[in-house]
Amino acid sequence: MTSAPPLPHPPAGGTSTSPAADAVRDVPAPRRRTRIFALPEARWAAAALALFLAALPLHLLGAPAWAWGPLYAAAYVTGGWEPGWAGLQALRGRTLDVDLLMVVAAIGAAAIGQVLDGALLIVIFATSGALEAIATARTADSVRGLLDLAPATATRIADDGGEETVPGAALKAGDTILVRPGERVGADGRVLDGASEVDQATITGEPLPVAKEAGDEVFAGTLNGTGALRVKVERDPSDSVIARIVAMVEEASRTKAPTQLFVEKIEQRYSIGMVAATIALFALPLLLGAALQPTLLRAMTFMIVASPCAVVLATMPPLLSAIANAGRHGVLVKSAVVMERLGQVDRAALDKTGTLTEGTPRVTDIRPLPASGMDENALLTLAAAAEHPSEHPLARAIVDGARTRGLAVPPVTGFASAPGTGVTATVGGRAVAVGSPARLLGGRDDHPAAAAAELEREGRTAVLVGVDGTPVGVLGIADRLRTDAAATVTALSALTGSAPVLVTGDNPRAAARLAEEVGIDDVRAGLLPQDKVAAVREMEQAGRKVLVVGDGVNDAPALAAAHTGIAMGRAGSDLALETADAVVVRDELAAVPTVVGLSRRARRLVVQNLVIAGTFITGLVVWDLVGTLPLPLGVAGHEGSTVIVGLNGLRLLADSAWRRARDRNGR
Template sequence: MVSTLTEPAAKPLTRPAAPRRRTRVLALPEVRWALAALALFLLALPLDLLGAPAWTWAPLFAATYVTGGWEPGWEGLKALKDKTLDVDLLMVVAALGAAAIGQVLDGALLIVIFATSGALEALATARTADSVRGLLDLAPATATRLPPDGGEESVAAQSLTVGDTILVRPGERIGADGRVLDGQSEVDQSTITGEPLPAAKQNGDEVFAGTVNGTGSLRVRVERDPADSVLARIVAMVEEASETKAPTQLFVEKVEQRYSLVMVAATLALFAVPLAFGAALQPTLLRAMTFMIVASPCAVVLATMPPLLSAIANAGRHGVLVKSAVVMERLGQTDAVALDKTGTLTEGAPHLADVCPLPGSGLTEDTLLS
């Protein structure tokens, strides 16, 4: 027999959307340094273009080099200590090379571009972490456990074990994956299944952690450890997706080291060989530095992971779980999409379409809507 439990209702939740917990942009040091470099560059640029004395814009450009280039330069030196030629160090060397041949503005612009890219990548990574934390927040911090000897006790949801019985009141989030032992209600499972309409639940039906109970109370037997719940596995999938590397990035990382070594060797050759044959120092240095700047792999590296991270984070904020960066990259090559069921996409927000009073009820549409 199915019985209906009557318990005091908890405060209802209007919608089980993942909380929009966002990292503040200025909380990221990469963003602060990039903004400082950009501000200094924008101050120096008009002074240089208008022909102002060098003492007015040279210190600003120098500060741009320092604020935007110290972090990638330091990371590059640490990589060099591990016998790895990092693209960050090449970027700084290329910018300093530009300054050495008199192209201070071009070198500063390169610094700003690279610093901005690093800031965008850090921001995208933070947004991905925010999405993961938002999913974790769907699970309630506490649950009401029903001990075998009777009574109720409020415990941490993470401390629940398989076989425990919990009480879920109206409006509460379910604390663990389990099966209904007693009670009738409807549960909003849109965070798990994507279905906007609540699912009816009664004795024997499965329920999931983080979903929202409706108007009835339920007694639920825990069948999965909280660390192995459907919600926990979704969170793990999002984290794994943000750590995977797309084929393009893997290729770039594979080629980057060899390409960088070849580029440095070619630059040194362009500088040393002409000098050995009596060429003038200034034009030889100019050609070598120009080659290093043009041949730098910075642009290729900047165009790989930041867009993928941003896309994965943006999808997570809109409730779309991306399996991996590989999948996201392949999405750009998709020509057709097949949809199941009725072949429609919804926003997950039902709207009233029609009002149909039951025959013989004596009610009209206006009465029901009043």
């Protein structure tokens, strides 16, 4: 995001201790995303892969060892030194991690002549580390870029009424600022005077701008409409809602339970046991007088056949195949860990605007008043003509509604717009007014007011149309429900055993109407970002593994805090897309339960593969311990089991796997 300059740091003398203040100080907004090869992990992994690919054909074609040996050695060094060093650092803290174990296994394989196997293992682990580093860097970029939403400067009104331009971070509670038409609000505060409509979708997710007048609250980073506002600052910029979103995303990312594949949960005990057994198998025979070379060969054979890389590879193919299949069908799952976690969810929390709905307001009701003598088309034509010069989202919805019906929109003269009220124009010699019923009716209690109130009770935004000072009809405007929303709610209910929760910043009436249409009973409306996080944590404290589906900046903290987060990709904010664990690229909501079902099938295949791999490892280890296992046979058995479980996992690459998950709703 480069539409605004970076938010300046607070003055040196500032003394805030809130997490949000720390986020503003410590997270400068960069002007561009981190480049992949700016990360050392990516550079080393790319070098190791290139060296391995250069050595492999030479080795397989029978070239002399001096041609491919140095290339393999360089691949070992470039790909293995970082995980090896990290493993040694962990060892100093009395932790044996799989990185060090894999490096040792690779070196052991090379020591007994299996140079290719060891190099492949090194490249796999280096690439995995690079992908993790890239994902972390991209998420950090997006979190920092959120601060670009807040303007770098603001117009502060001095005590004598003069105006001065000051850095946004220099504002403090009690200051008064002027927000001109089209500007972003510089700080959280309350309107002192003026009237306008403010687009605060980044904070609350509401699809339409909200009318603001004296006494109403406004948020930093929201976009002012056509009116001017004088705002009294109520919070320092370091404690604004935007800054708190940054802090919440970072805190949730830090405190989220460690994400591990199933096999990694037994990594420590298995690794320690394997190292201890290898050392014992080497040392004890030597102490009893055995020869060095056969003893070393037997110990290395044991290390190869008992190596957890077979189990790791047994785990990854089903998950990676599921990721590839989901990607072909428009769902980007960011890692194997995420694919595994998707199958564990047992409660879903869905955003409203842009998730269950399309995020674009549409004309849903056209109600001419009986006394007007107009039909629906005539009423809509008049409203569209008056609104045609306006850029307001409601105006665009009305004009689009007329075009959808194929209506010809006549030209107008004398167009005027009043913030918070509506528009007026002359259409065919008649004065037409379109706008807020409350403002245009002036508190009247009659048929037009009753019609508008009925629409508002149903969750629509009511728009009154008047001609020559007389009301002639009312239009209802609402965000349109996605065609697959109800089916998605039903499928998620079947998958998780309970109906999803609706969590939205929109008003309670609109939320209740939509929830009734899709079959959701638990509705939580009018939520700010921190309220959504609180709702997620409340469900998780009750023992639930929560899936959050959203699309906006205001959803990002909840996406980060949830067990798993999925973002809608087409209109999703950068922050939501980077924070989420998966992205529905094509905006097909029905893909959410399908990918959850695919994940559950992948988890079942992982269990099958672990049983197969465990059986092979156990058999080979017992053979090596009780008898004499020839090294070539041990390698063949070890690699053979890997091939079998790999082929088993690749079954999820077929399109039929996606169709089966979709048709069964993941059950």
